[in-house]
Amino acid sequence: MKNYQDKVHFWGRIWMLSALLMLLGIPLFISSMLGVWPEITPLLQGWFITAVIFWPVTTIEVFTFSPMLGSAGTYLGFTTGNLTNLKVPSAMQAIDALELQAGTEEADVVSTIAIASSSIVTTLILALGAALLFPLTPLLEAEILSPAFNNIVPALFGALGVVFISKAWKIAIAPIVFMLIIFLTVPGSTDLVGVMVPVGVIIALIVARILYKREKL
Numbered sequence: 001m002k003n004y005q006d007k008v009h010f011w012g013r014i015w016m017l018s019a020l021l022m023l024l025g026i027p028l029f030i031s032s033m034l035g036v037w038p039e040i041t042p043l044l045q046g047w048f049i050t051a052v053i054f055w056p057v058t059t060i061e062v063f064t065f066s067p068m069l070g071s072a073g074t075y076l077g078f079t080t081g082n083l084t085n086l087k088v089p090s091a092m093q094a095i096d097a098l099e100l101q102a103g104t105e106e107a108d109v110v111s112t113i114a115i116a117s118s119s120i121v122t123t124l125i126l127a128l129g130a131a132l133l134f135p136l137t138p139l140l141e142a143e144i145l146s147p148a149f150n151n152i153v154p155a156l157f158g159a160l161g162v163v164f165i166s167k168a169w170k171i172a173i174a175p176i177v178f179m180l181i182i183f184l185t186v187p188g189s190t191d192l193v194g195v196m197v198p199v200g201v202i203i204a205l206i207v208a209r210i211l212y213k214r215e216k217l
Contacts, residue, residue, distance in 0.1 A: 016078070053188075063198070179196065
C-alpha cells in the first residue's frame with residue numbers, strides 16, 4: 001500500500017501542477033496572441049476579493065474532504081472541481097453502498113473509482129449540454145422548472161443526509177440544530193457554507209465523544 005500511496009502522491013502532484021499551468025497558461029496565451037492585457041490595479045483588486053473568500057474555504061475543504069475522498073480521490077477531486085455538489089456525495093454514496101469504512105484501503109479505491117466515474121459523466125453531460133444548449137434554451141428557461149433548478153443541491157444533500165443521519169441520529173441532532181439557528185438568524189450566513197461544514201464536523205465530533213463517554217452510543 002505504501003508503494004501505491006507514493007505513486008499516487010508523485011503523479012498527483014504532477015497532474016495538479018499541470019492543471020494549474022494549463023488554467024493560467026490559456027488566458028496568458030490568449031492575451032499574448034491578441035495583445036490585450038488587463039490593467040494591474042483592477043486585476044489585483046479582483047484577485048484579492050476572490051482570495052479572501054476562497055482561499056480559507058479551499059484550505060478548510062482540503063482538511064475536511066481529504067479523509068473522505070482518499071489519496072487518489074483527493075487529487076482527482078480537487079483537480080476536476082465541484083467537490084461539494086458532486087465529488088464528495090458520489091464518493092460517500094459509493095462507500096456507503098458497499099458498506100465500507102471511510103479511510104480504509106478499500107474505501108480509498110472505491111472513492112477514486114466513484115470520483116473518476118462522476119468526472120467522466122460530468123464531462124460527457126457538459127459536452128452534450130453545450131451541443132444542445134440552443135435547442136433546449138426555451139425549456140431550461142421555462143418558469144415552471146425554476147424551483148427545481150434552485151433546489152438541486154438541497155435535494156441532493158437532503159437525500160444523502162437521510163441515509164447518514166438515520167445511522168447516527170443522536171450525533172446529528174446538535175450540528176443540525178446549530179446550523180438551523182445560524183442560517184435562520186444570521187444574515188448572509190448562507191455565503192459561508194464552506195466554512196460552516198468543518199464547524200459542523202467539529203460539533204459532531206464533540207457530541208460523539210460526549211455520548212461515547214456516557215455510553216449512549
